[in-house]
Amino acid sequence: xxxSIDIVGLLVLLLFLGLLLGFAAVGRNWPTVFRxxxxxxxxxxxxxxxxxxxxxxxxxxxTGSVIGSDSAPALAGLAMLSRVASVTTMSDKPVVVTAxxxxxxxxxxETLRSAYQQAKVGERYRRxxxxxxxxxPLSYVASLPILIAxxxxxxxxxxxxxxxxxxxxxxxxxxxxxxxxxxTDDAQSQALLYxxxxxxxxxxxxxxxxAYLNVGPLHRASLRAQxxxxxxxxxxxxxxxxxxALGVIL
Amino acid sequence: MWAAAAVGSGIFVLLGYFIDYEVIxxxxxxxxxxxxxxxxxxxxxxxxxxxxxxxxxxxxQEKGWPFSALLILAFLVTLIMGLVFGPDNxxxxxxxxxxxxxxxxxxxxxxxxxxxxxxxxxxxxxxDPFSLIFVVVALFVLLGTGPTLGASDGDGYVLxxxxxxxxxxxWASGGARGILLGVALGAGLTGLRVLLAVDRPYGD
Numbered sequence: 001x002x003x004s005i006d007i008v009g010l011l012v013l014l015l016f017l018g019l020l021l022g023f024a025a026v027g028r029n030w031p032t033v034f035r036x037x038x039x040x041x042x043x044x045x046x047x048x049x050x051x052x053x054x055x056x057x058x059x060x061x062x063t064g065s066v067i068g069s070d071s072a073p074a075l076a077g078l079a080m081l082s083r084v085a086s087v088t089t090m091s092d093k094p095v096v097v098t099a100x101x102x103x104x105x106x107x108x109x110e111t112l113r114s115a116y117q118q119a120k121v122g123e124r125y126r127r128x129x130x131x132x133x134x135x136x137p138l139s140y141v142a143s144l145p146i147l148i149a150x151x152x153x154x155x156x157x158x159x160x161x162x163x164x165x166x167x168x169x170x171x172x173x174x175x176x177x178x179x180x181x182x183x184t185d186d187a188q189s190q191a192l193l194y195x196x197x198x199x200x201x202x203x204x205x206x207x208x209x210x211a212y213l214n215v216g217p218l219h220r221a222s223l224r225a226q227x228x229x230x231x232x233x234x235x236x237x238x239x240x241x242x243x244x245a246l247g248v249i250l
Numbered sequence: 251m252w253a254a255a256a257v258g259s260g261i262f263v264l265l266g267y268f269i270d271y272e273v274i275x276x277x278x279x280x281x282x283x284x285x286x287x288x289x290x291x292x293x294x295x296x297x298x299x300x301x302x303x304x305x306x307x308x309x310x311q312e313k314g315w316p317f318s319a320l321l322i323l324a325f326l327v328t329l330i331m332g333l334v335f336g337p338d339n340x341x342x343x344x345x346x347x348x349x350x351x352x353x354x355x356x357x358x359x360x361x362x363x364x365x366x367x368x369x370x371x372x373x374x375x376x377x378d379p380f381s382l383i384f385v386v387v388a389l390f391v392l393l394g395t396g397p398t399l400g401a402s403d404g405d406g407y408v409l410x411x412x413x414x415x416x417x418x419x420x421w422a423s424g425g426a427r428g429i430l431l432g433v434a435l436g437a438g439l440t441g442l443r444v445l446l447a448v449d450r451p452y453g454d
Contacts, residue, residue, distance in 0.1 A: 006268040013268070016442055066292075067285050072437035075444055078451040102296025103289045110453040117454075128303050132296035138354040150307075150314040164361060171364045174371075185433045187426045194384065196368040198375070203429045207436025210449075218448040222439040229435055 019225035024218050032211070032220040039181040039199030040212035046155045046179040047087055055154035056093040057084060058147065060169060061108060062160020062184065063100035063137040070161035072207075073185045074104055077159030078111050079210035079219065084157070085115035089124060096151055098133045099160070100140035105132040141165040145172045158182035158197070159206055167192035174198065183209075252454070253447040260445045301325065387417055 050057050061077045064070035081097055088095045097108040109130035116125035133147065134140040148156065156173030158166060162184040170193055173180040182193045183201025194200045201209075204226065210219035243249045259281050266278030304318035312318075331342050369388065372381050394414025443449045 004270045009268045013264075016438060020439065020442060020446075065289065067282075067289050072440050075449065075451065076436070076440050079440075079443075079449050082449075099296075101289075101292075102294065102299075103292035105296045105299060106292050107451040111451050114450070114454055128299070128306065130299075131303050132300050134300075135293065135297070136354070138357050139350075142353070142357060146314050146317050150312065164358070167361060167368070168357065168364060171368060174368075185437065187429045187433075190429065192365065195365060195372050204432035204436035207433075207440055216448065218443060218446070222443055226432075226435045226439050230432065233431060 016225060016229070019228055020218065020221055023221035023224040023228075027217050027221055032224060034212060037201075037205055037208070037212060039201060039205075040209070042179070042199065043155075043157075043181055043213070047084065050154045050179075051088055051091040053154065054092050054152075056151045057088055057095040057155040057157070058151065058153040058173075058178075059084060059095060059097045059157040060144075060160060061097060061099040061104050062158070062162045063140050063165065064104070064161025065101040066103040066107065068161075070185065071104075073183070074099070074160040076207045076209055077157075078107060079215050080157065080159055080213055081108065081111050082115050083210070083213040083215050085112050086119050089116055089119045089121050093152065094124070094129060096129055096131065096147070096153075098131045098140075098144075098147065100132065100134060100137060102132055102135075104160075105130050137163055137165045141168045141172075144169055145175075148172055148176045148178065154178050156180045156182075158184070158193070159201075159209060161185060162189050162193075164189065164192060167196045170197040252452050253450055256450075256452050257445060257447050264445065297325075390414060391417060 047057055049055075059077065059081050061074040061081075062070075064074050066074075081095070085095050085097075095112070097112065099105045099108055109127055112129050113122070113125050116122050133143040147153070153173070153176065156170075156176075156178040158169055158173075158181070162169065162182075163186065166182065166184055166189045170180050170182045174196065179199075180197045181199040181201065182197035183206030184190060184193065185206065190200065190202055194202065207226070208223050210216070211223040240249070262274060262277050263281055266274050301322065304321050306312075307318040308315050308322065328342075328345060331339070331345060335341055369385055373385055390410070391414050394410045440449075444451070
């Protein structure tokens, strides 16, 4: 039996979908202009240097689970991984990706496998390049220093869900003098990462990683859709504030 | 095929949040239960992956292999204890309360030291107005939150507490709401990309 329908929710969903597909359609004739984000600008060079020097790139997907509400930043991290993996496939030490959740590890392994197959070097893929370090946040972080040191990690990317342990994860990279870029979805953890990481990703910058790393046109379109909806929200908030100040609405 | 299955499942679960229709709600519940079961199986596979990686490190005597050997030993001892005696047994609880808990608490306590050092490093490395504002605000909030050495009802301390509350409740709350709005938008569009099979972390 058909019950109630959340019209507003469906309309918002359709708005997102329409903007995403619309911006994707006009993307070729209307190129995306990116705001400078130092971390993403330096990341390409840092990865190239790591590949040249025979050092490792490490991408951490954090300690969140796939089925939890904290999966979104790790999914954004997986989008970045597909690009990073394709760049490092021919390196002696290709990218290593770690997670604190079994299902997330499997998604990372599949993303790596796809990237290797697309680069036509599927035989170089090793399943152990995607690893689960520990099932709890602190056991995951406790394993990081050994991984960073033993794998000669020189680029340390943190793109996933982190709590306070994210600060430790970033600091371990800094102590090994690695290039550290870190982002998460939690506002308090972002404040900790701002202090400990060389290049923190603030706010929603973690979700823009795919667009900045040129993963595909729909990533750029989603960034534009995000900006458009944000502007809409800003206009609505300002209009509401003015109307309330004038006493039009209570 | 994987993409079609993932997109179909995703659409049904998403629609279940918006449309109160019995078939969709039942299907959503079944899919969510399956996902919980699959996540539990994935945890086992993840632990197997953990063992495989460390076993290969030990067998090839790679750098840091003694740590890997220790991890395998601790893993097997904990697993056997749990399987033989059960998770609520005295020995299993002893392992948890006297080894895992203190180690994790110790690591968390280190965070305060790490952050203090990182704060000094931030000022010396990133010399821009934002870093300076960040450190100054952090100091104010720290002084306004912690216990005072002098009189806690003195004018200076009351002013500091008021300043701390003003920063935390007006500026920090406003900024955090802005960040959360941006994060929510980014998370929504990331989910939509997975739903449209633009991002395929489950494979092609």
